[in-house]
Amino acid sequence: xxxxxxxxxxxxxxxxxxxxxxxxxxxxxxxxxxxxxxxxxxxxxxxxxxxxxxxxxxxxxxxxxxxxxxxxxxxxxxxxxxxxxxxxxxxxxxxxxxxxxxxxxxxxxxxxxxxxxxxxxxxxxxxxxxxxxxxxxxxxxxxxxxxxxxxxxxxxxxxxxxxxxxxxxxxxxxxxxxxxxxxxxxxxxxxxxxxxxxxxxxxxxxxxxxxxxxxxxxxxxxxxxxxxxxxxxxxxxxxxxxxxxxxxxxxxxxxxxxxxxxxxxxxxxxxxxxxxxxxxxxxxxxxxxxxxxxxxxxxxxxxxxxxxxxxxxxxxxxxxxxxxxxxxxxxxxxxxxxxxxxxxxxxxxxxxxxxxxxxxxxxxxxxxxxxxxxxxxxxxxxxxxxxxxxxxxxxxxxxxxxxxxxxxxxxxxxxxxxxxxxxxxxxxxxxxxxxxxxxxxxxxxxxxxxxxxxxxxxxxxxxxxxxxxxxxxxxxxxxxxxxxxxxxxxxxxxxxxxxxxxxxxxxxxxxxxxxxxxxxxxxxxxxxxxxxxxxxxxxxxxxxxxxxxxxx
RNA sequence: GAGCCGAUAGCUCAGCUGGUAGAGCAACUGACUUUUAAUCAGUAGGUCCAGGGUUCGAACCCCUGUCGGCUCACCA
Numbered sequence: 001x002x003x004x005x006x007x008x009x010x011x012x013x014x015x016x017x018x019x020x021x022x023x024x025x026x027x028x029x030x031x032x033x034x035x036x037x038x039x040x041x042x043x044x045x046x047x048x049x050x051x052x053x054x055x056x057x058x059x060x061x062x063x064x065x066x067x068x069x070x071x072x073x074x075x076x077x078x079x080x081x082x083x084x085x086x087x088x089x090x091x092x093x094x095x096x097x098x099x100x101x102x103x104x105x106x107x108x109x110x111x112x113x114x115x116x117x118x119x120x121x122x123x124x125x126x127x128x129x130x131x132x133x134x135x136x137x138x139x140x141x142x143x144x145x146x147x148x149x150x151x152x153x154x155x156x157x158x159x160x161x162x163x164x165x166x167x168x169x170x171x172x173x174x175x176x177x178x179x180x181x182x183x184x185x186x187x188x189x190x191x192x193x194x195x196x197x198x199x200x201x202x203x204x205x206x207x208x209x210x211x212x213x214x215x216x217x218x219x220x221x222x223x224x225x226x227x228x229x230x231x232x233x234x235x236x237x238x239x240x241x242x243x244x245x246x247x248x249x250x251x252x253x254x255x256x257x258x259x260x261x262x263x264x265x266x267x268x269x270x271x272x273x274x275x276x277x278x279x280x281x282x283x284x285x286x287x288x289x290x291x292x293x294x295x296x297x298x299x300x301x302x303x304x305x306x307x308x309x310x311x312x313x314x315x316x317x318x319x320x321x322x323x324x325x326x327x328x329x330x331x332x333x334x335x336x337x338x339x340x341x342x343x344x345x346x347x348x349x350x351x352x353x354x355x356x357x358x359x360x361x362x363x364x365x366x367x368x369x370x371x372x373x374x375x376x377x378x379x380x381x382x383x384x385x386x387x388x389x390x391x392x393x394x395x396x397x398x399x400x401x402x403x404x405x406x407x408x409x410x411x412x413x414x415x416x417x418x419x420x421x422x423x424x425x426x427x428x429x430x431x432x433x434x435x436x437x438x439x440x441x442x443x444x445x446x447x448x449x450x451x452x453x454x455x456x457x458x459x460x461x462x463x464x465x466x467x468x469x470x471x472x473x474x475x476x477x478x479x480x481x482x483x484x485x486x487x488x489x490x491x492x493x494x495x496x497x498x499x500x501x502x503x504x505x506x507x508x509x510x511x512x513x514x515x516x517x518x519x520x521x522x523x524x525x526x527x528x529x530x531x532x533x534x535x536x537x538x539x540x541x542x543x544x545x546x547x548x549x550x551x552x
Numbered sequence: 553g554a555g556c557c558g559a560u561a562g563c564u565c566a567g568c569u570g571g572u573a574g575a576g577c578a579a580c581u582g583a584c585u586u587u588u589a590a591u592c593a594g595u596a597g598g599u600c601c602a603g604g605g606u607u608c609g610a611a612c613c614c615c616u617g618u619c620g621g622c623u624c625a626c627c628a
Binding site (some may be wrong): 270344 | 557565569576
């Protein structure tokens with residue numbers, strides 16, 4: 001991944017000008033960055049970082065963090081007319097010890113001997129090409145990010161530690177051990193204070209990451225001395241991957257070592273921010289600009305927890321809606337706790353397409369406020385979306401559309417000239433709508449078991465449909481359906497009149513059809529439904545109802 | 553206990569730099585349908601949490617309070 005894969009940005013003067021005062025939050029953040037680097041050598045890249053704890057799978061928060069960071073990055077590029085290079089580093093803490101065995105791995109017992117060892121030492125429980133569990137998770141992360149086309153560079157903590165990229169900062173940390181401790185100790189409880197160490201040696205004996213007190217810290221030699229697992233004192237150089245830093249110092253040290261300019265994180269890190277900053281300063285760096293975003297809540301306002309299974313996973317979202325809709329959700333109000341549950345999806349989808357459609361006609365100031373600009377890193381595609389997603393979801397259940405063709409038939413009727421070929425984005429939404437139908441509408445269908453009268457009625461209807469030409473239109477079919485009901489007392493309605501003056505047909509007839517054939521209380525206009533759905537297919541529904549197959 | 557966020561129509565939320573309150577859904581009415589879905593047109597609905605301040609003017613800015621939520625206090 002290089003800069004060249006970033007989309008080109010419209011850098012015309014009115015855009016740059018508008019960016020300077022734009023209220024959109026990515027610009028607010030980016031302006032802080034501009035100030036930060038204005039006196040700096042402009043050839044030095046501005047580094048954006050996101051962190052990743054590799055003990056779990058990438059999730060919706062991972063997406064949000066990278067997407068939002070990219071939005072700030074794009075805003076920064078526009079503000080600086082793309083004259084200052086930018087990088088986005090996704091840093092994986094894969095040298096952390098495996099503190100517990102994840103739930104979602106095969107043969108958990110096999111991992112037991114590797115507890116507390118760096119994740120890049122733990123064998124990969126999934127087997128396959130990746131050497132370690134850490135490598136596997138890293139690969140998952142990269143595949144995940146690549147799916148969305150993010151521009152980023154991947155970094156592995158293990159690689160950075162072992163290759164010596166952190167040696168200099170580690171030596172500084174040893175030299176400033178006392179200052180580091182002075183920062184850390186007041187934040188800890190008494191018990192923890194007694195054993196705390198910013199350095200976590202990797203035991204040469206067991207290979208585990210040790211949380212042990214330091215017996216000696218030698219700034220001159222760059223070594224630490226501690227009691228290893230067999231009780232003997234061991235002295236190790238802090239460099240070369242022998243020792244890693246404990247979480248909080250690790251954060252600050254990484255910032256200092258890499259000259260990170262910007263990093264955002266969730267509210268759970270918020271209170272630690274000043275601490276990270278202090279560490280970073282002790283180690284001689286200017287801490288990056290940061291941005292604290294809110295966490296998501298489940299629909300009842302409780303926090304999302306994977307074990308509870310509340311809330312919504314990224315897979316669930318992307319099963320029913322395009323990525324852009326999720327990106328929109330991430331763009332909107334990053335600082336307020338938003339509820340994340342299924343019902344927000346259709347709204348996000350429709351809003352996204354509305355924003356994307358309006359984009360071209362907006363004045364520049366509004367373009368930069370338009371979420372679509374941020375979602376697409378400035379390159380907003382031209383989109384025509386004649387049918388809202390919310391309508392598709394209604395339509396899909398109203399029309400019993402089990403496949404795209406049926407749904408498309410209804411759509412083309414509603415919006416003549418609109419087809420899958422002319423509107424590929426809509427076609428994608430149609431696909432999502434069908435999944436929604438399969439997963440939410442279908443399972444909730446409840447078919448009525450036909451009684452005597454209904455059995456007879458269905459048989460008659462079947463015969464009558466069979467007599468129609470295959471290409472009969474909706475009106476003809478509707479008449480045939482009504483004719484069937486006219487002969488049945490239950491479905492006669494004296495208040496209405498048939499064309500020949502006899503009693504009309506009651507709505508009960510159609511309700512019965514929906515309940516018997518579609519498993520729904522309500523349904524489409526029956527004649528036009530059959531025309532679109534197919535006479536043969538409708539007769540198949542009837543056959544099923546007659547056989548009692550629906551209720552089984 | 554500390555920090556952050558929120559409180560606007562029945563529900564979910566918009567309200568950008570202060571200028572007579574908006575949308576979607578729900579409700580109701582009607583149109584199209586010889587009857588049913590979608591659709592379309594329309595109607596109704598709000599002391600903008602409370603109190604004070606700044607202002608010609610506050611949902612918006614400042615202060616105080618009330619209520620709700622989340623995060624952190626061990627670990628990443």
